[in-house]
Amino acid sequence: MPNATHSNQVLVSDLVKHPRNGSTELFLVRHGRTLANVNHLLVGATDYPLDDLGERQAHQVARRFQTIPVDSVLTSPLQRAKTTAERIGAVTRRTPEIVPGLTEINFGAVEGLTIQQVVSQFPDLRPHLGDFENLELAWPGGDSRRGFAERIMATFLGIIDRFENQRVAVVCHGGVIGAFCAQVGVGPTDNAIRWAVSNCSITHLSVTPDHTRLELWNDVTHLDEGQAEIVASSPTLLDD
Secondary structure: OOOOOOOOEEOEEOOOOOOOOOOEEEEEEEOOOOHHHHOOOOOOOOOOOOOHHHHHHHHHHHHHOOOOOOOEEEEOOOHHHHHHHHHHHHHHOOOOEEOHHHOOOOOHHHOOOOHHHHHHHOHHHHHHOOOOOOOOOEOOOOOEHHHHHHHHHHHHHHHHHHOOOEEEEEEEOHHHHHHHHHHHOOEEOOHHHHOOOOOOOEEEEEEOOOOEEEEEEEEOOOOOOOOOOOOOOOOOOOOO
16 A cells, blocks of 8 residues: 655654554545535535445445455445445445444535535635634534534544554545544645545554554545546535
8 A cells, every 4th residue: 555645744643642552543435426526515414325426436445445454344324424334344344333423514504505605695604714723613503613623533532442453444524534634633734635535535544652644645546547536515624
């Protein structure tokens, strides 16, 4: 498996360390494409299925796991992630386990809107959309960035603690992967890139008692040419 190669990339961070004497390897997989991705809609908690291309991507990333042995497969309960995880589970012979904390952010009243519609209908949000450091942004009727980030960190810390000395495939969402990597302190230093992971990409982290190391970032070499474009609806907190 190739190493992470993105320029200006933080490969090792001591912000998150393994709570025990062992280690945990995490293979973070964003689910396959959905029509919401194609139409650039802000979709987080809404339960969109994979589209036809997303189904093909799910099969392709599953085949990648023929060469990546894992002990467990975990998944967000949303069907776009769950379906992708089931394809990986069929190859690895691991039954996917649903982890509710891996659910994408809830955009509340702006779920299903484009960024242009959000700016038009909720002009007060406009100044904050591009400010990644503003954790106080709360989506009307939905999650706040801070609350979402805290949930994601708590969920992954639980996974790391529970799966000591194991290799785990975690199938979830673009926002989930971005939120975790941002708090761990690994990945591209450009936040816009850090949040922009491709459908059915693999990001590989090794968590040890000393540090977390980024082994692979947003890898899509298993996808057919032309299927690896980043399809996301938000330039700030990407919908999954």
